[in-house]
Amino acid sequence: MREHLFIHPEVADALAKRQPVVALESTVLTHGMPHPRNVETARRVEAAVREGGAVPATIAVLDGRIRVGLDDDDLQRLGEVGRKAWKLSRRDLPVALALGVEGSTTVAATMIGAELAGIPIFATGGIGGVHRGAELSFDVSADLEELARSSVCVVTAGAKAVLDLPKTLEVLETRGVPVLGFGTDRFPAFYTRDSGLPARRVDGAEEVARILHVKWRLGLDGGVVVANPIPEADALDPAVVGSAIDEALEQARAHGIAGGDVTPFLLERMEALTGGRSLEANVALIIHNARVGSAIARALCALQN
Amino acid sequence: MREHLFIHPEVADALAKRQPVVALESTVLTHGMPHPRNVETARRVEAAVREGGAVPATIAVLDGRIRVGLDDDDLQRLGEVGRKAWKLSRRDLPVALALGVEGSTTVAATMIGAELAGIPIFATGGIGGVHRGAELSFDVSADLEELARSSVCVVTAGAKAVLDLPKTLEVLETRGVPVLGFGTDRFPAFYTRDSGLPARRVDGAEEVARILHVKWRLGLDGGVVVANPIPEADALDPAVVGSAIDEALEQARAHGIAGGDVTPFLLERMEALTGGRSLEANVALIIHNARVGSAIARALCALQN
Amino acid sequence: MREHLFIHPEVADALAKRQPVVALESTVLTHGMPHPRNVETARRVEAAVREGGAVPATIAVLDGRIRVGLDDDDLQRLGEVGRKAWKLSRRDLPVALALGVEGSTTVAATMIGAELAGIPIFATGGIGGVHRGAELSFDVSADLEELARSSVCVVTAGAKAVLDLPKTLEVLETRGVPVLGFGTDRFPAFYTRDSGLPARRVDGAEEVARILHVKWRLGLDGGVVVANPIPEADALDPAVVGSAIDEALEQARAHGIAGGDVTPFLLERMEALTGGRSLEANVALIIHNARVGSAIARALCALQN
Ligand SMILES: [Mn+2]
Ligand SMILES: [Mn+2]
Ligand SMILES: [Mn+2]
Numbered sequence: 036m037r038e039h040l041f042i043h044p045e046v047a048d049a050l051a052k053r054q055p056v057v058a059l060e061s062t063v064l065t066h067g068m069p070h071p072r073n074v075e076t077a078r079r080v081e082a083a084v085r086e087g088g089a090v091p092a093t094i095a096v097l098d099g100r101i102r103v104g105l106d107d108d109d110l111q112r113l114g115e116v117g118r119k120a121w122k123l124s125r126r127d128l129p130v131a132l133a134l135g136v137e138g139s140t141t142v143a144a145t146m147i148g149a150e151l152a153g154i155p156i157f158a159t160g161g162i163g164g165v166h167r168g169a170e171l172s173f174d175v176s177a178d179l180e181e182l183a184r185s186s187v188c189v190v191t192a193g194a195k196a197v198l199d200l201p202k203t204l205e206v207l208e209t210r211g212v213p214v215l216g217f218g219t220d221r222f223p224a225f226y227t228r229d230s231g232l233p234a235r236r237v238d239g240a241e242e243v244a245r246i247l248h249v250k251w252r253l254g255l256d257g258g259v260v261v262a263n264p265i266p267e268a269d270a271l272d273p274a275v276v277g278s279a280i281d282e283a284l285e286q287a288r289a290h291g292i293a294g295g296d297v298t299p300f301l302l303e304r305m306e307a308l309t310g311g312r313s314l315e316a317n318v319a320l321i322i323h324n325a326r327v328g329s330a331i332a333r334a335l336c337a338l339q340n
Numbered sequence: 341m342r343e344h345l346f347i348h349p350e351v352a353d354a355l356a357k358r359q360p361v362v363a364l365e366s367t368v369l370t371h372g373m374p375h376p377r378n379v380e381t382a383r384r385v386e387a388a389v390r391e392g393g394a395v396p397a398t399i400a401v402l403d404g405r406i407r408v409g410l411d412d413d414d415l416q417r418l419g420e421v422g423r424k425a426w427k428l429s430r431r432d433l434p435v436a437l438a439l440g441v442e443g444s445t446t447v448a449a450t451m452i453g454a455e456l457a458g459i460p461i462f463a464t465g466g467i468g469g470v471h472r473g474a475e476l477s478f479d480v481s482a483d484l485e486e487l488a489r490s491s492v493c494v495v496t497a498g499a500k501a502v503l504d505l506p507k508t509l510e511v512l513e514t515r516g517v518p519v520l521g522f523g524t525d526r527f528p529a530f531y532t533r534d535s536g537l538p539a540r541r542v543d544g545a546e547e548v549a550r551i552l553h554v555k556w557r558l559g560l561d562g563g564v565v566v567a568n569p570i571p572e573a574d575a576l577d578p579a580v581v582g583s584a585i586d587e588a589l590e591q592a593r594a595h596g597i598a599g600g601d602v603t604p605f606l607l608e609r610m611e612a613l614t615g616g617r618s619l620e621a622n623v624a625l626i627i628h629n630a631r632v633g634s635a636i637a638r639a640l641c642a643l644q645n
Numbered sequence: 646m647r648e649h650l651f652i653h654p655e656v657a658d659a660l661a662k663r664q665p666v667v668a669l670e671s672t673v674l675t676h677g678m679p680h681p682r683n684v685e686t687a688r689r690v691e692a693a694v695r696e697g698g699a700v701p702a703t704i705a706v707l708d709g710r711i712r713v714g715l716d717d718d719d720l721q722r723l724g725e726v727g728r729k730a731w732k733l734s735r736r737d738l739p740v741a742l743a744l745g746v747e748g749s750t751t752v753a754a755t756m757i758g759a760e761l762a763g764i765p766i767f768a769t770g771g772i773g774g775v776h777r778g779a780e781l782s783f784d785v786s787a788d789l790e791e792l793a794r795s796s797v798c799v800v801t802a803g804a805k806a807v808l809d810l811p812k813t814l815e816v817l818e819t820r821g822v823p824v825l826g827f828g829t830d831r832f833p834a835f836y837t838r839d840s841g842l843p844a845r846r847v848d849g850a851e852e853v854a855r856i857l858h859v860k861w862r863l864g865l866d867g868g869v870v871v872a873n874p875i876p877e878a879d880a881l882d883p884a885v886v887g888s889a890i891d892e893a894l895e896q897a898r899a900h901g902i903a904g905g906d907v908t909p910f911l912l913e914r915m916e917a918l919t920g921g922r923s924l925e926a927n928v929a930l931i932i933h934n935a936r937v938g939s940a941i942a943r944a945l946c947a948l949q950n
Binding site: 170211213242247248254 | 406430433439448478480485
Binding site: 488507510513514515516519540551553557558559560 | 648650711736737739740742744753782786789791
């Protein structure tokens with residue numbers, strides 16, 4: 036396995052000492068934001084994890100290996116490659132590794148890397164889910180499948196805003212994935228704090244850690260969603276978000292954008308339509324999730340040591 | 341694991357001696373019937389298992405543990421708590437355990453408890469399935485997922501009557517779950533003996549036991565549905581059931597009932613609309629399934645000893 | 646396990662010596678072609694595997710056992726039994742074994758047999774997938790589930806032509822199954838070389854072998870689709886195929902054909918509607934897949950030895 040998985044010495048050391056580590060994804064670096072904002076954000080997210088008392092482990096595929104923990108020049112290199120990097124989900128991982136291609140990891144692939152490395156906590160922006168129109172297209176993100184499968188806790192501000200949230204929650208329920216509202220009984224909606232849909236309320240990182248501990252001790256494999264609403268001060272106006280999403284979706288249809296290209300396109304359109312405020316919100320919520328992820332990682336270590 | 345799983349000494353003793361045990365769910369106790377009918381029924385079901393030559397193991401979550409096998413005062417306590425207890429599916433189990441909340445187990449969570457305890461046979465009333473309208477709502481019971489995953493044989497009078505039965509059977513087929521008609525080549529319809537849909541006919545508990553034995557010996561993990569039609573004498577008139585379901589579904593829509601509240605609401609409406617006969621039928625079929633479950637448990641022990 | 650799984654000595658010997666083996670399905674023998682064309686084709690496919698430098702292992706259920714590797718009289722016996730044999734998917738396997746019934750294995754059941762025997766490469770004609778109209782019927786082949794679950798590489802000319810290909814590819818993506826285009830970046834359409842949908846291009850058996858090796862070494866369980874287009878010379882005219890499929894589907898609806906009977910019916914109608922050319926194409930593509938399967942099996946052995 037070692038030949039295809041490289042764990043950064045700092046991460047390996049923390050794991051060996053049972054110290055808190057937080058996994059981070061790299062698609063935001065390559066496909067989620069323009070250069071150099073992407074690299075700058077990745078650094079701020081890593082710094083937020085460190086301030087939270089944990090070691091950051093950004094995950095990507097470089098030189099035929101899953102790298103768990105990137106150096107600063109890896110961050111820069113990926114940030115410059117940008118959309119030319121492959122955007123890797125479960126199905127793409129072995130192909131990219133075998134062909135020696137550079138790639139960034141989606142939520143699904145990051146969960147795989149985190150689980151392989153033994154990191155139970157992962158902070159991201161938004162998870163994938165059921166796409167609008169999936170009743171006819173059957174387009175459902177592999178992230179949901181991975182949440183049912185890999186034993187990683189994903190701290191997120193909700194599913195990406197352009198998805199069908201009720202269907203996404205139904206699939207998570209069917210697949211047995213706990214969806215915990217962090218300090219709230221409402222499932223958040225990424226740019227806004229309340230989707231109008233319910234979540235199971237938990238209060239504080241210790242409560243999350245206890246749930247994770249019980250779940251995995253009992254052999255109930257699979258992931259957990261910690262739905263952490265964007266901070267009030269950073270949240271966008273729900274009406275603005277709603278009409279921007281509608282317009283962006285309309286444009287995606289008009290341009291015939293499909294598959295893995297949809298999310299990057301929509302994020303870009305959202306940014307234009309909100310005058311850049313969606314990008315600011317996106318950065319703020321990722322950093323917020325990194326902090327909460329660190330707190331959960333610390334609480335879980337405390338419980339297990 | 342022991343800290344979150346408590347196996348009643350009588351059950352543990354039977355399992356250690358490789359004697360037949362039948363798992364039973366507890367949602368019927370908290371959400372399926374009014375007090376005190378629920379407790380009375382639970383006792384009769386346990387008695388039916390004993391008369392069938394097996395040890396009953398009703399499963400619930402109490403005091404932060406999955407309890408496999410309840411004492412009579414546990415039954416009473418849960419029966420009084422009623423709908424204030426959490427109704428636990430796979431996603432809820434670790435939360436209820438970590439928070440120390442009382443909960444009853446659905447088919448999915450009972451399968452989990454049974455598998456953890458090493459009990460391969462479980463008798464219930466009706467399994468969950470694909471909800472009517474799921475082509476738009478994506479509302480599919482976690483019971484189907486669990487049947488694909490946990491190696492437990494579930495003896496049932498069919499899927500709950502208000503579900504979409506053709507879609508439910510399609511999902512079970514896709515997921516590789518055997519659906520065996522116990523003495524019939526028709527999938528039963530809970531209150532009635534024939535849904536008009538096919539099942540793979542098996543004759544007798546020994547045949548079921550042989551199938552289970554082969555399946556799990558080959559490493560083909562996952563559950564088996566034994567579809568056991570309600571006894572002729574207890575079955576309702578299909579025309580009466582059909583119109584009562586339509587009316588109950590209409591009322592659920594009118595009242596905006598959704599999610600986990602749908603089944604209890606519909607059962608209650610069915611009872612009113614059939615003048616209490618649906619409740620009698622429900623009791624009769626659970627007891628019948630308990631008897632058949634005992635016979636299968638005995639046959640499987642005979643085969644394995 | 647041995648009591649329900651019989652591995653032909655020639656196959657067992659090759660596996661023990663880490664020599665290339667290619668698994669083959671048997672539904673084409675019982676349900677895919679008329680007698681004696683079916684037996685003749687099965688022999689030609691086995692011969693193609695041998696010419697390709699591997700040992701063929703046709704899989705079926707006979708005398709209460711999964712047989713991995715058939716003798717010539719087994720082939721003949723199954724070919725004569727024809728449609729009276731059970732057509733076995735995952736859910737049917739334990740039933741057929743326990744009841745001692747003869748059965749042929751679909752893609753799903755063949756993958757199970759291959760994985761149990763330790764054969765990572767399997768060549769077939771077309772895999773199952775999402776049926777047209779599945780947005781309402783929920784009719785999805787268990788083959789897709791098996792591809793998500795069993796670690797076997799399936800060489801195929803695409804999904805069966807009568808399926809909904811875009812939905813089939815979406816489900817495979819969601820479930821994390823790599824779909825590799827063998828020498829092409831287009832997903833083939835069984836009788837024709839290009840469905841208009843994308844596949845991840847790979848070039849040569851060595852590249853496939855490297856991907857398989859990495860995938861399974863990393864513990865990324867589950868199957869891989871190698872989509873190998875029908876040879877140019879054998880491909881049918883897309884317009885002819887299109888109208889024949891439409892007509893055959895119309896007839897299936899008119900005759901009320903459903904479930905597992907659909908594919909055999911459609912293949913037969915296609916044959917009549919194309920004046921037998923669809924059958925010739927079917928034979929040609931299976932033999933082509935057998936050759937490519939052998940090359941991949943050889944490359945994988947070379948990599949692992
Ligand atoms: Mn998709
Ligand atoms: Mn539901
Ligand atoms: Mn089907």
